[in-house]
Every structure is written in C-alpha cells, then in structure tokens.
Amino acid sequence: MDNKAGSFWLPPQASTNAAELDELFAFVMDINYVFFAIIFGMTVYLSVKYRRRRADQMATSDVDHSLLWEGAWTFIPLMLCVVMFVWGFRVFLHQNTAPEGAMQINVTAQKWSWAFNYDDGQTTSDLYVPAGRPVKLVMKSKDVLHSFYVPDFRVKSDVMPNRYTSVWFEALAPGQHRIYCTEYCGKQHSGMYRTVHVLSEEEYAAKKQKGFEGKPEGLDPVAWGKQLYTKYGCNACHSLKEGERLVGPSFWGLVGREGVTAAGEKYVADEQYINESIMEPMAKVVQGYAPAMPSFKGQIDDDQMNALIAFMKTLK
Amino acid sequence: MSDTQAPGYHVPEQEETNYLHAQPGLMSWLMSIDHKRIGVMYLIAVFLTFALGGFLALAVRLELIAPGETIMTAETYNRVFTLHGLVMVFLFIIPGIPAALGNFVLPLMLGAKDVAFPRLNRASFHIYVVGTIMALWTTLEGGVDTGWTFYTPYSSTTSTPVVMMTMSAFVLGFSSIFTGLNFIVTTHKMRAPGLTWDRLPLFVWAIYATSIIQVMATPVLGITLLLLAMERIMGIGIFDPALGGDPVLFQHFFWFYSHPAVYIMILPGMGVMSELVTTFSRKRIFGYRAIALSSIAIAVISFLVWGHHMFVSGQSAYAGMVFSFLTFFVAIPSAIKIINWSTTLYKGSISFDAPMLWALSFLILFTIGGLTGLPLGTIGTDIHLHDTYFVVAHFHYVMMGGTVMALFGGIHYWWPKMFGRMYSETPARVAAVLVFIGFNVTFFPQFIMGSQGMPRRYYDYTADSGYEPYHVASTVGSWILLLGMLIMGLNLLSSLKKGAKASANPWGARSLEWVTQSPPIEHNFHEIPTVTQDPYEFPLEGSQKKASEGMDVTA
Ligand SMILES: [Cu+2]
Numbered sequence: 028m029d030n031k032a033g034s035f036w037l038p039p040q041a042s043t044n045a046a047e048l049d050e051l052f053a054f055v056m057d058i059n060y061v062f063f064a065i066i067f068g069m070t071v072y073l074s075v076k077y078r079r080r081r082a083d084q085m086a087t088s089d090v091d092h093s094l095l096w097e098g099a100w101t102f103i104p105l106m107l108c109v110v111m112f113v114w115g116f117r118v119f120l121h122q123n124t125a126p127e128g129a130m131q132i133n134v135t136a137q138k139w140s141w142a143f144n145y146d147d148g149q150t151t152s153d154l155y156v157p158a159g160r161p162v163k164l165v166m167k168s169k170d171v172l173h174s175f176y177v178p179d180f181r182v183k184s185d186v187m188p189n190r191y192t193s194v195w196f197e198a199l200a201p202g203q204h205r206i207y208c209t210e211y212c213g214k215q216h217s218g219m220y221r222t223v224h225v226l227s228e229e230e231y232a233a234k235k236q237k238g239f240e241g242k243p244e245g246l247d248p249v250a251w252g253k254q255l256y257t258k259y260g261c262n263a264c265h266s267l268k269e270g271e272r273l274v275g276p277s278f279w280g281l282v283g284r285e286g287v288t289a290a291g292e293k294y295v296a297d298e299q300y301i302n303e304s305i306m307e308p309m310a311k312v313v314q315g316y317a318p319a320m321p322s323f324k325g326q327i328d329d330d331q332m333n334a335l336i337a338f339m340k341t342l343k
Numbered sequence: 344m345s346d347t348q349a350p351g352y353h354v355p356e357q358e359e360t361n362y363l364h365a366q367p368g369l370m371s372w373l374m375s376i377d378h379k380r381i382g383v384m385y386l387i388a389v390f391l392t393f394a395l396g397g398f399l400a401l402a403v404r405l406e407l408i409a410p411g412e413t414i415m416t417a418e419t420y421n422r423v424f425t426l427h428g429l430v431m432v433f434l435f436i437i438p439g440i441p442a443a444l445g446n447f448v449l450p451l452m453l454g455a456k457d458v459a460f461p462r463l464n465r466a467s468f469h470i471y472v473v474g475t476i477m478a479l480w481t482t483l484e485g486g487v488d489t490g491w492t493f494y495t496p497y498s499s500t501t502s503t504p505v506v507m508m509t510m511s512a513f514v515l516g517f518s519s520i521f522t523g524l525n526f527i528v529t530t531h532k533m534r535a536p537g538l539t540w541d542r543l544p545l546f547v548w549a550i551y552a553t554s555i556i557q558v559m560a561t562p563v564l565g566i567t568l569l570l571l572a573m574e575r576i577m578g579i580g581i582f583d584p585a586l587g588g589d590p591v592l593f594q595h596f597f598w599f600y601s602h603p604a605v606y607i608m609i610l611p612g613m614g615v616m617s618e619l620v621t622t623f624s625r626k627r628i629f630g631y632r633a634i635a636l637s638s639i640a641i642a643v644i645s646f647l648v649w650g651h652h653m654f655v656s657g658q659s660a661y662a663g664m665v666f667s668f669l670t671f672f673v674a675i676p677s678a679i680k681i682i683n684w685s686t687t688l689y690k691g692s693i694s695f696d697a698p699m700l701w702a703l704s705f706l707i708l709f710t711i712g713g714l715t716g717l718p719l720g721t722i723g724t725d726i727h728l729h730d731t732y733f734v735v736a737h738f739h740y741v742m743m744g745g746t747v748m749a750l751f752g753g754i755h756y757w758w759p760k761m762f763g764r765m766y767s768e769t770p771a772r773v774a775a776v777l778v779f780i781g782f783n784v785t786f787f788p789q790f791i792m793g794s795q796g797m798p799r800r801y802y803d804y805t806a807d808s809g810y811e812p813y814h815v816a817s818t819v820g821s822w823i824l825l826l827g828m829l830i831m832g833l834n835l836l837s838s839l840k841k842g843a844k845a846s847a848n849p850w851g852a853r854s855l856e857w858v859t860q861s862p863p864i865e866h867n868f869h870e871i872p873t874v875t876q877d878p879y880e881f882p883l884e885g886s887q888k889k890a891s892e893g894m895d896v897t898a
C-alpha cells in the first residue's frame with residue numbers, strides 16, 4: 028500500500044491507522060461545518076433582517092421560548108454526540124490494542140533524545156521499521172514526561188518515568204517521517220524531533236544486519252562523531268564554542284583539560300574520563316554544574332564513542 | 344443608541360455625589376468596602392495584567408515568525424510562554440468578569456446596597472494584589488519554565504523558582520474563593536423585594552453558577568500546589584517518581600480544578616452575552632429557563648470531565664471512555680445557549696452599538712471554539728490532536744474569542760454606568776472589528792498547523808516542516824490584534840475626560856443597575872426598588888408603552 032498525500036487539515040497518511048482516524052475526523056469536521064453554517068447563517072440573517080431602522084423602534088414579537096424548538100436543538104446535537112462518542116471510542120480502542128505478534132521495539136526517552144532498542148540488542152537514535160508489519164513501541168522515560176508523536180502515523184502517547192506506555196502502528200510504504208515530542212520537557216523540547224525510517228522488508232533485514240546506525244561507509248570518524256553529537260542531543264547541553272556554558276561545559280578544548288569535580292577531586296579529561304562521563308555521568312560531576320547529564324549507557328557503542336572522542340579532539 | 348430615561352423608576356433630577364467622589368484620596372479607594380470601587384480597582388488590575396499577558400503573547404508570536412532564534416533564547420521563551428499562561432489564567436481571566444464587572448454590577452442588578460460581606464470583598468482584592476505581587480516577584484527572580492500546568496516531575500526538578508510561583512497561585516485562589524462565596528450569599532440573601540429567582544438577570548445566574556465552581560474547585564488547586572511545594576521543599580514523594588510519587592496523580596489533581604476552572608472563565612462571559620444580546624435587540628431572551636439552568640448544569644457536569652486532558656497520558660482506555668462520554672454531555676448546555684442567543688435576535692430591533700459588535704464576535708468565535716472541541720472530545724481523533732496547536736487554537740477561540748470578547752463587550756456596555764461618560768462610538772466599533780479580524784488571522788492558522796502536526800510549547804520548528812506560513816500569518820494577526828486593543832484602550836481612557844455625560848440608562852436596558860443615576864450614588868439606590876416583572880420585558884412595537892415609559896416597577 029502507498030502513502031496518501033495530506034489534505035488541507037491533515038498531514039499525509041502513512042500508517043494503516045491513519046485512514047481510520049481521518050475518516051472519523053472528516054465526519055466530526057462535517058458536523059462542525061454544518062453547525063457553524065447554521066449558527067453563522069442564522070445570526071447574520073437575523074441581524075440584517077431585524078436591524079433597527081428607527082431609533083425608537085421596538086421588537087415586534089415577544090416569543091420567549093419554544094419547548095419544541097429547544098427540545099429539537101437539545102436532542103439532535105445529543106444524538107450526534109452519541110455517534111461521535113461511540114465511533115471515537117472504537118477508533119481509540121483499535122489504536123490502543125496492538126495486534127498479536129507485532130514486532131516490539133523498546134523506547135527510552137530522555138532530555139532531549141530518544142533511544143530505540145531492537146530485539147538484537149542494538150540501539151539507535153532514529154527509529155527504523157519495516158513497511159507492512161505491525162510494530163509496537165514500549166516506552167519509558169529516564170527523567171521527565173515526554174510524548175511520542177508521529178503526525179503521519181497519527182500515533183501519540185505520553186512517555187513516563189514510572190510506568191510503561193505503548194503505541195503501535197503499521198507503516199504503509201518506505202519513506203521518512205517526523206517524530207516529535209509533544210509533552211513539554213524543557214529547553215530542547217522542540218529539538219527532540221527525530222526521524223522514522225520506514226524500509227522495505229529486504230532493506231530492513233540488510234540494514235539491521237549491518238547495524239542501522241553503524242558508521243556510514245566512506246565517512247571518516249571525525250565527521251561521524253560530529254553527526255553523533257547532534258543525533259544524541261549532546262548539542263542541547265554542550266556548546267562547541269570556546270567557554271560557552273549551556274547546561275554543561277563546552278566541548279571546546281575539552282580533551283586534555285584539567286578540572287575539579289564537585290567532590291573536589293582533580294582530574295584530567297582523557298579518553299577514560301570522557302568515556303566515564305558519558306556512561307556514568309554521576310561518578311564525577313564537574314564542579315559548578317548541576318548533575319544534569321543523562322547516562323548514555325547501552326546507547327552509545329564503542330565505535331560511536333571513539334568517533335565522538337575523535338571529534339572532540341579536533342575542537343581546539 | 345437611544346437615550347432613554349430609566350423606565351418607571353425615580354431617578355433624581357438633581358445628580359447627587361456619586362461613588363467615585365464620595366470620599367477623596369487614594370487610601371479611600373484602597374481601603375474601600377464599596378463593591379463598585381472594588382470592582383473598578385479590579386478592572387484597572389485586569390487591564391494591566393491583560394496588557395502584560397498580551398505583551399508576552401506578542402513576544403511569543405514574534406519569536407515564532409521564523410525558524411531558529413528570532414528574538415530570544417529557548418530558556419527565555421519557555422519562561423515567557425509560561426508567564427503568558429499564568430498571567431492570563433490566574434491574574435486576568437479568572438478575576439476578569441466576576442471580580443471586575445461582577446463586583447460592580449451584581450449588587451446593582453439585585454437592587455442591593457452592597458455585597459453580603461463587604462469586608463471579605465475588600466480582603467479578596469487585597470489578597471489578589473498580594474498574589475499578583477508574588478507572581479511578579481517570581482518573574483523578576485527569573486520566572487518559571489514549567490508551563491502554566493506545572494506538570495511533574497518537570498516542575499519538581501527544574502531549577503526555576505516553582506515554589507514561589509505556586510504559592511502565588513495558592514494565594515490568588517483565596518481571593519477567588521472569597522469573591523465566589525460573597526456572590527453566592529449575596530444572590531441568596533440580598534435580592535430586592537419581588538426579585539424572584541426567575542426574574543434574575545441571566546448575568547446573575549451565570550455569576551452564581553461560576554461562584555459555586557470557584558468555591559468548590561479552587562481548594563483542590565490549593566491542595567495540589569501545596570503538595571507540590573511540600574515535595575520540592577521537604578522531599579516528600581507525591582508526584583515525582585524519583586521519590587516514589589506518581590506524575591499522573593498530579594495531572595488528575597490539577598485538572599480536577601482546572602477543567603471546572605475553564606467554566607469559571609467562560610460562564611461569566613456567557614452571562615454578559617445574555618445581557619448584551621437582549622438589550623441591543625430590545626428583545627426578551629429566548630429560553631430564559633434553558634439558559635439559566637444550563638449554567639447550573641455546566642457547573643455540575645464540569646466537575647466530571649477532567650480526564651479529557653489525559654486521553655494519551657497513559658490513563659486506562661475505559662477511564663478515557665467515561666471522560667469522553669461526559670465531555671460530550673457538557674457540550675450540550677453550551678450549544679443550547681448559543682442557539683438561544685442567536686434566536687433571540689428573531690423579530691428584534693437590533694442595533695450595532697459597540698457592545699453588540701463584541702457580542703456578535705463572541706457568538707461567532709465561541710461557536711468555532713466550541714465546535715472544534717468536538718474532535719478533541721472524540722477520543723479517537725484526540726490521539727492525533729492532543730498537545731498540538733489545534734488545542735492552542737481551540738482554547739483561544741473559547742477563552743479569548745469567548746470570554747475576552749464578552750469582557751470587552753461588558754466593559755463597553757457598563758462603562759457609562761461605571762464612569763458616567765460615553766466613549767466615542769466610531770473608534771469603539773473600529774476597535775471591535777479590528778480585534779475580530781486580528782483574532783481570526785492570529786488563531787485560525789493555528790488550527791491548520793495543529794492538525795498538520797505542529798506541537799505546542801515549541802520554541803522552534805524546522806524550515807522543512809511546512810509550518811512557517813501559518814506562523815507568519817499568526818504573528819501578523821497578533822499585530823492587528825494589538826492595533827485594535829490600543830484603539831479600544833485609548834478610546835475608553837480618553838472618554839473619562841472628554842466623553843459626553845451618560846444618562847442613567849443610555850441603552851434602554853431593563854435591569855436594575857440602570858434605574859440609578861450614572862455613576863451611582865455610594866449606596867446605589869435611594870430606596871430599594873420593588874420588582875414586578877422580568878429582566879427582559881422590553882415593550883413591543885405598536886404597544887402603547889415606550890421604552891422610556893412604565894416598567895411596572897415601583898421604586
Ligand atoms: Cu518534550
């Protein structure tokens with residue numbers, strides 16, 4: 028099946044759920060148009076027709092209620108509401124219940140990046156899914172609330188630190204779609220967007236084998252490290268400019284820098300220290316900074332770590 | 344505009360010292376227990392807070408006109424939109440109509456000398472001032488960046504001064520409770536002879552229903568914010584999972600107050616609507632009972648729908664089902680009101696004075712606001728729309744397109760009564776039309792970009808997302824709004840000095856506030872009036888009675 032282009036109101040349909048939701052949306056919007064036309068039309072018509080022509084003109088009628096009419100405009104909207112409610116709940120239940128055998132991917136959200144964890148143990152910062160297969164995401168947050176939203180798939184669910192939530196979808200065709208965070212989570216809330224890569228079954232299998240986010244061929248480690256710096260959201264907290272302080276210290280001149288931890292220990296920022304800072308950030312917290320650095324344990328593998336450090340070394 | 348004398352009542356030919364001049368000096372104002380002076384002070388306060396909140400909104404819009412950093416950093420932006428929400432909700436819109444217009448008008452409408460507890464009324468204003476100072480103080484300290492909803496665990500972990508800000512909202516809550524309590528008792532106990540419940544102006548019904556919600560719901564907000572403060576100060580785990588708490592619990596508590604609070608914000612506006620639509624069409628209200636009782640129905644049902652803010656927050660699907668169902672129920676009373684206002688125009692004699700233009704704006708904008716609530720209450724489509732700009736547009740159509748239009752309509756309507764001066768009509772109409780246009784240009788594009796997927800509370804969006812044109816339109820709209828507001832404000836202010844003197848009843852309205860001189864004397868009425876007819880008994884074309892003649896009322 029192919030993706031369907033977007034409309035005036037809605038973005039493209041790229042999942043099986045989207046068509047179902049859009050049909051309901053169209054129905055509700057039709058009700059909106061009709062009622063708006065009635066009320067707007069009536070208000071304008073009556074205002075013009077019964078406008079005051081002489082200053083002392085009085086109204087010509089003292090009708091002040093009509094059980095029949097009022098009953099009608101209570102009953103008809105009520106019935107339409109019942110229809111919207113029932114239809115809405117059915118769509119919701121369907122969207123909430125993943126089909127048996129859906130492929131599971133675990134998702135960890137943290138300020139301000141996503142980590143997607145596949146059955147073979149690899150972790151990515153973008154999401155990779157095959158087309159035409161139901162996928163279930165089981166999600167948890169490491170810190171505050173986030174919300175996983177893919178407009179083109181019409182899926183959304185909050186991601187919480189103390190319980191698992193899930194969404195499921197079946198992507199229609201290969202392509203790329205935006206992931207947004209829709210629960211306010213601080214400074215880089217709007218920077219938490221990533222991409223879902225929908226791949227054909229064959230391509231999916233092949234890429235998975237090689238590692239979805241392994242070093243792209245022909246790219247040198249430094250350039251790759253620079254990519255990873257934004258991919259993992261380090262840029263939200265670490266500047267590349269000399270001395271610029273964001274949430275954390277700048278990466279400029281970091282490698283080899285001498286510093287003091289909050290506990291008063293001296294350290295030199297060598298490879299070992301940098302590795303530890305990223306994997307166990309709470310072990311040594313830099314003096315003068317909040318312990319706000321999230322751990323990337325299980326997300327950044329050795330190759331990526333080397334690339335990141337290679338990139339940092341160039342910053343001087 | 345016809346300049347009719349107050350029908351049937353004795354309004355002294357010789358004007359007497361009015362409440363504005365009853366006592367001289369600033370202190371006599373600040374320490375006044377006169378409901379009219381308290382109302383006017385509230386009016387000044389909400390004008391100022393609206394200006395502040397509006398300024399912040401303009402800053403937000405300007406930042407979003409283009410991708411990337413435009414005028415401020417992400418940290419500043421988060422503080423600005425948070426403060427915009429807090430100011431508009433707690434400092435402006437909640438006290439807006441009830442405390443400013445309600446205080447002034449309600450006792451007059453009841454034919455009373457004052458509210459039941461004038462000192463409590465003054466305390467309410469003083470507490471409001473304290474709460475406002477606390478909020479502004481926190482802002483000078485750097486402001487908070489949690490959003491006005493204070494969701495945990497973000498709010499229990501951010502380094503911004505959340506405790507001080509929540510305490511400010513806590514304090515403001517008391518001001519709101521005191522006002523509500525006062526109005527409930529006043530409505531029960533202080534009605535003029537003959538003013539039975541079914542002769543109450545619908546504004547009174549609306550304020551009465553609002554007061555019930557204020558008194559019943561606000562304590563829950565107080566408790567919630569107190570718990571949040573305890574968590575932050577003493578580390579007691581209630582909402583923060585790191586301490587063993589549950590963030591969803593916070594959302595339940597918060598919306599248990601804040602959904603009813605939505606009706607604290609809109610019901611008074613609906614009350615103003617009923618007055619404007621009848622007066623400017625010289626027509627009995629269509630369906631008095633339906634409108635009055637729907638206010639009460641809204642007050643009751645509004646307590647049962649809070650979960651519709653949490654359809655995708657991991658609450659159970661069946662809880663979601665119940666909340667969705669009840670949400671549709673609360674839509675019905677509002678729908679009845681809208682249709683009844685519109686049918687009130689039927690065979691009326693409709694004039695388009697400035698207050699009526701605001702009322703017609705309300706009718707159109709609030710209809711859009713209400714209808715776009717349907718795809719949000721429909722749980723299946725809410726999945727897609729939740730926390731996008733569609734929601735932002737929806738509640739601005741309801742709150743600004745509804746309440747703010749009603750507030751401005753009400754201000755223009757009662758301005759001559761409050762200050763004894765007429766503003767000039769042409770700029771007032773121009774302002775109303777400009778605001779209507781500016782409002783739609785600002786907020787309609789937000790519906791589209793929202794349903795296209797633009798999330799709310801975003802500092803930035805990418806150039807390839809396709810949202811930019813909508814943002815540009817929206818920002819340009821905000822400038823038109825600004826222009827309209829400025830014209831309105833200047834026009835009203837200049838009327839205080841230059842305006843023509845207003846008669847006791849410049850609009851030919853029928854309720855009791857118009858039977859005393861403009862501005863009223865300190866004790867409102869020389870004698871308490873006796874009421875023998877309905878609040879909207881306008882004479883009919885061809886009948887012997889004229890607007891200027893006998894309402895069968897003795898005073
Ligand atoms: Cu976020």
Ligand SMILES: [Cu+2]
Nearest residue numbers: 602605649652
């Ligand atoms: Cu609500």
